[in-house]
Amino acid sequence: MITSKQALDIILDNTENFGTEEIPFLESLGRILKEDIFADRDFPPFNRVSMDGIAVSYDTFTKGIRVFGIENIQAAGSTQLTLKDTEHCIEVMTGAVLPKNVDAVIPYELISIKNGKATVELDEIKRLQNVHLQGADRTNNERLLKKNTIISPAEIGVFATIGKSLVKVAKQPKVMIISTGDELVEVSEIPLTHQIRRSNSYNLVSLLQDLKINADTAHITDDKPLLKQRIEQFLTIYDVLLFSGAVSKGKYDYLPEVLDELGVKKLFHKVKQRPGKPFWFGYAVPFGMSEQDGDECHSERVERSEESHTVVFAFPGNPVSTFVGCVKYFYPWFKKSQEIEYENRQKAILSEDYFFKPELTYFLQVKLENNNGMLYATPVTGNGSGDLANLALADGFLEFPDDRNEFKKGEVFPLIMYR
């Protein structure tokens, strides 16, 4: 059995590139930018008035003149005016172009205006005061945003200001989420005594929504020929299959053998971790084109390039196992595939001693608290991997290493947050 670290390394060695697409900038929040973004002009594009008031000539002011006849008004959005008489001033508005022949702005708060004249009660002013100089923030063609940035509201504003109506982002993988298990009925159904409703699929759907992936879902009963037929079809359509269930030692856990029969290459099955030990991972080479038979005739893949693999994450069917599997393994796989930071740098401080006996990596459910800039994690121990409701009491998982049993208050461990 491999360790959790080995499992993650194998998964990260099998990332995929899904290409790029152009989408309207206002729909790009949370997506991954796939082009560098450059300034289309200087920022600001002109010497910009940054206070409402009057604009004067600094030299005139230093000559001792304190009363200025108002020659004109420079509004924001108007073409640049010129001060004709340098002993005059022009009223200027925030956001306006600084007029010609002036080089200092004195705000209304520091002047009085009467009979078309502005009187300034100041001993000194600075040249270019309250002027936001052309190119002071960024210059034309300067890079504003780097490729492979996750788009936040800050980036949306930058797209708008440079007129980037369409932005190039990473295409999302086509993902199918498949639950198995004859005990499962639909959310809208009333389960019999020995049945329960499907819930893992919907945990996965919403965990993927957080990544802006709209996944499809399917349920397959524990019927081997049917399972095989449906998966064969999904392999031709999807980039990723996420399974929940049917990977353990049960008589009807057909998934590993069905995947094998379909030529899906197993990279590992079972990881030294709790929850989620019987996790299976592998990939399918393009349909009709096994790795040995490179020149065999190809059958069609719907909407997919023939070079791309279908990656298969098959998580154990317990709710917490499936949930951890997604955030611990699928999330970094997705992020590395999209070429963004995928290493988990989040850590938290354990707030009380904890003991865990088995020599497995343990994902402990924790509640988080930011206490004066320090992130504390308090265990929210449930009844194990079947305890779905406990997930709603926690904020994330603390990851305990597999080489010891005692974890002390104040120690720091990697953290995976899900809210």
Add this chain to the structure above:
Amino acid sequence: MITSKQALDIILDNTENFGTEEIPFLESLGRILKEDIFADRDFPPFNRVSMDGIAVSYDTFTKGIRVFGIENIQAAGSTQLTLKDTEHCIEVMTGAVLPKNVDAVIPYELISIKNGKATVELDEIKRLQNVHLQGADRTNNERLLKKNTIISPAEIGVFATIGKSLVKVAKQPKVMIISTGDELVEVSEIPLTHQIRRSNSYNLVSLLQDLKINADTAHITDDKPLLKQRIEQFLTIYDVLLFSGAVSKGKYDYLPEVLDELGVKKLFHKVKQRPGKPFWFGYAVPFGMSEQDGDECHSERVERSEESHTVVFAFPGNPVSTFVGCVKYFYPWFKKSQEIEYENRQKAILSEDYFFKPELTYFLQVKLENNNGMLYATPVTGNGSGDLANLALADGFLEFPDDRNEFKKGEVFPLIMYR
């Protein structure tokens, strides 16, 4: 001029209730739950097998019997079987109901099966081992989720498992985002030298998308009658108006007087802060029903109750001022309105000394790093409130108090994150 704390207190004294609505559970991610959620049955609903293997009678095992004839198979999703001969066993699958007359599950890993007989090589077992007892996690009618929870993927799974197809969530306010300023042109246009493109509106749109609010947008030129006419109309339709611009001292900053003429009650104008000093906040009583004239005839409000106010946040037009205004004031107003935790408990540790002279609350742009569970904030100083591109280099704002100028490395300050 009031302080930032006073401003926030006034804003939080003027929250609104937008009611509730029922939506499909899979569309509820990020929304606010408005009902307690109870278990519809025990969790698990039956004594559930939690390992694949054989189920035996504990008493039979303690009598020394180690070879058990396999009587039947209990699959997940099948009705409960009964062990007929207590010296036999039943093969059982994870997720299945524990059969009658057995009370311990021995996993396949610890047995060998030959000729229809299972041989156990163990000295002892425990009664009820590998059985997840009915009601062990939660009991029927126990509360699983509290009203006023922000819905995460964990809650989605709980909705699914109890068959909650429709969930009651807080209705979102109807929000209109209005930019002003004759210098602004559309994103798709090529600005003339003295023009720039609208960007603040889109920052706001995406900041609201993060709260799952789909806001409308409008642009109004610096034309007083037009401004008045459009705002009058918006007041009849929207719960919230978010303005960017036209609140300072400029000749065309008509907004405060227009709002006054329309009977919108000013609660404050100008806050001791940077950026964003000329921030204006107030509310409109229902149209045709001023606070003095309670019994005047009412005109219609489209899709709104006549009791609800329209709340008006008018932020200064500099990009960083608008951005800070939204996350510092609108966000907590929205959260308190929806009855969720609105106090900002996030804090970060300043990673280097910083000096800021004016006696104003200062919102410093910072880059964040989680270093061993401690959250460090490093200044990303731009060129002031007009420097839109700088927002994309930072992750949030550190809030410095207005009563001093020096801020030391290692000190802890409130943090507002926007990514």
